[in-house]
Amino acid sequence: MSKFSDFNFSGHKALVRVDFNVPLNDKFEITDDNRMTAAVPTIQKILKDGGSVILMSHLGRPKDGPTDKYSLKHLVNHLIKLLGGVTVKFASDCIGSVAEEASKNLQAGEVLLLENLRFYKEEEKGDAAFAEKLSKLGDVYVNDAFGTAHRAHASTAVIAQYYPADKRMFGLLMEAEVGNAEKVLHKSEKPFTAILGGAKVSDKILIIENLMEKANNIIIGGGMAYTFLKAQGKEIGNSLCETEKLDLALELLAKAKAKGVALILPVDSIAADKFAADANTQLVSNDNIPAGWMGLDIGEKSVAIFSETILQSKTILWNGPMGVFEMAAFQHGTKAIANAIVQATAQGAFSLVGGGDSVAAVNQFGLADKVSYVSTGGGAMLEYFEGKVLPGIAAIKG
Numbered sequence: 001m002s003k004f005s006d007f008n009f010s011g012h013k014a015l016v017r018v019d020f021n022v023p024l025n026d027k028f029e030i031t032d033d034n035r036m037t038a039a040v041p042t043i044q045k046i047l048k049d050g051g052s053v054i055l056m057s058h059l060g061r062p063k064d065g066p067t068d069k070y071s072l073k074h075l076v077n078h079l080i081k082l083l084g085g086v087t088v089k090f091a092s093d094c095i096g097s098v099a100e101e102a103s104k105n106l107q108a109g110e111v112l113l114l115e116n117l118r119f120y121k122e123e124e125k126g127d128a129a130f131a132e133k134l135s136k137l138g139d140v141y142v143n144d145a146f147g148t149a150h151r152a153h154a155s156t157a158v159i160a161q162y163y164p165a166d167k168r169m170f171g172l173l174m175e176a177e178v179g180n181a182e183k184v185l186h187k188s189e190k191p192f193t194a195i196l197g198g199a200k201v202s203d204k205i206l207i208i209e210n211l212m213e214k215a216n217n218i219i220i221g222g223g224m225a226y227t228f229l230k231a232q233g234k235e236i237g238n239s240l241c242e243t244e245k246l247d248l249a250l251e252l253l254a255k256a257k258a259k260g261v262a263l264i265l266p267v268d269s270i271a272a273d274k275f276a277a278d279a280n281t282q283l284v285s286n287d288n289i290p291a292g293w294m295g296l297d298i299g300e301k302s303v304a305i306f307s308e309t310i311l312q313s314k315t316i317l318w319n320g321p322m323g324v325f326e327m328a329a330f331q332h333g334t335k336a337i338a339n340a341i342v343q344a345t346a347q348g349a350f351s352l353v354g355g356g357d358s359v360a361a362v363n364q365f366g367l368a369d370k371v372s373y374v375s376t377g378g379g380a381m382l383e384y385f386e387g388k389v390l391p392g393i394a395a396i397k398g
C-alpha cells in the first residue's frame with residue numbers, strides 16, 4: 001500500500017470510499033455532519049494535488065433497491081458547502097454507463113458523488129463482479145471509511161484486490177483513527193484506564209476481556225454495572241440485569257483480580273421508581289437498592305471514585321455512558337465523568353472517546369474538542385478494541 005500523504009494525485013482519478021452514513025431528518029436535512037467533515041482533508045489533498053475525486057458511500061440500510069429516502073443526492077449541497085464551492089457532480093447510479101460516463105468526463109479539481117452503494121445487494125454481499133465494476137471508475141483506491149471498516153463489503157474490502165499495492169491506500173481519516181486506536185491499545189502511556197458503560201454486558205464482554213491485557217484500570221458504569229453488582233450478591237432492585245451473564249461477570253471479576261487489573265464498580269446510584277424522565281428519584285447505596293427501584297445513573301461517591309482514577313491516568317479510553325444521559329435527571333454522572341476526562345486531558349493525558357452514545361454525550365455537553373480524539377466509528381471502533389482484524393483495514397494492507 002502507498003502512504004496517502006506521500007502520493008501525488010496529479011492527473012489521477014481517485015476512487016474514495018467514505019462513510020457518509022449521516023442522519024437525515026424528515027426534510028432530508030443532515031442533523032449531524034461529523035462524518036462528512038471528517039473526510040474533507042482527504043478530499044482536499046487530492047484536489048490540491050491536481051487530481052479528481054470519485055466518492056462512494058452507503059447511506060442507511062435500504063432493503064429494496066433505489067429509494068429516494070436513502071439517496072446520496074441529499075448530501076450534494078452540503079458537500080459543496082464543506083468543500084468551499086468546489087464543483088460536485090452527482091451520478092444517479094454507482095456502476096454502469098451513468099457512473100462510467102460521469103467519471104470519464106470528470107476534470108481535475110472536481111468531485112463526483114456516486115449514488116448509494118447499498119442500492120445494489122451485491123455491495124453487502126461482497127460481490128466480486130460488482131467490486132470490479134466499481135474499480136473501473138478510478139485508477140487509485142483510497143479507503144477513508146473507518147465507520148464501515150468492520151464490514152467485509154464490496155466497496156470496503158473486496159475492491160482492493162483490483163488495484164496494485166501502490167495504488168491503494170488509507171485516507172487521512174482512516175490513518176488518524178487507526179493511529180489513535182493503536183496508540184491506546186499498543187503504545188499507551190500508563191496508567192491506562194478504560195471506562196465502559198452503556199446498557200449491555202453481552203455487547204462489551206469481548207472488549208472487557210481484551211482490555212484486561214492492556215489496561216491498569218477498568219471502570220464499569222451505566223446499566224452494565226448492575227449485572228456485576230448482582231453477581232457479587234448485592235440487591236439491585238429493578239436495575240438492568242442480564243441474568244444469564246451473572247457467572248460470566250464473576251469470572252471477569254476473578255480474572256481481573258488475577259491479572260492485577262483494578263475493575264472498579266460504582267458504589268452508589270441515582271435510583272428511580274420508573275424508567276421515565278419524570279420518575280421519583282433518590283440517591284442510594286449500591287449495597288442495597290430498594291425493591292422496585294432501578295439505578296439509572298451513578299451517584300456522587302461513584303463519581304468521586306471514578307474521577308480520582310481518571311485524573312491519575314495517562315491514557316483514557318471511554319465507551320458507553322454512565323447513565324441514561326438522554327434524560328436530564330440521569331445525565332449528571334456521564335457529564336461529571338466527561339468533565340474528569342477533559343480535566344485529565346488538560347493535564348496531559350491522551351483520551352479517546354468512541355461509540356455512538358458516548359460521542360453523542362460529549363457532543364451534547366460541548367466537550368468534543370476538549371478530549372484528544374473522538375472516533376467516527378461506532379461498531380468499527382468496538383470491534384477494533386475487541387482485538388478483531390477489520391476487513392477494511394486488512395484489504396488495503398493486502
Ligand SMILES: Nc1ncnc2c1ncn2[C@@H]1O[C@H](COP(=O)(O)OP(=O)(O)O)[C@@H](O)[C@H]1O
Nearest residue numbers: 198199222223295296320323324355356357358
Ligand atoms: N443504568 C442504566 N439503565 C438503563 N440504561 C442505561 C443505564 N445507563 C446507561 N444506559 C443506556 O445505555 C445506552 C447506551 O449504551 P451503548 O449502546 O452500549 O453505548 P455506546 O453507544 O456509547 O456504545 C444509552 O441509551 C443509555 O440510556
Ligand SMILES: O=C(OP(=O)(O)O)[C@H](O)COP(=O)(O)O
Nearest residue numbers: 019021147148151377378379380
Ligand atoms: O453507522 C455505521 O456504524 P455505527 O452505527 O456502528 O456507527 C456505519 O456507517 C456502518 O453502517 P452499518 O452498521 O449499516 O453497516
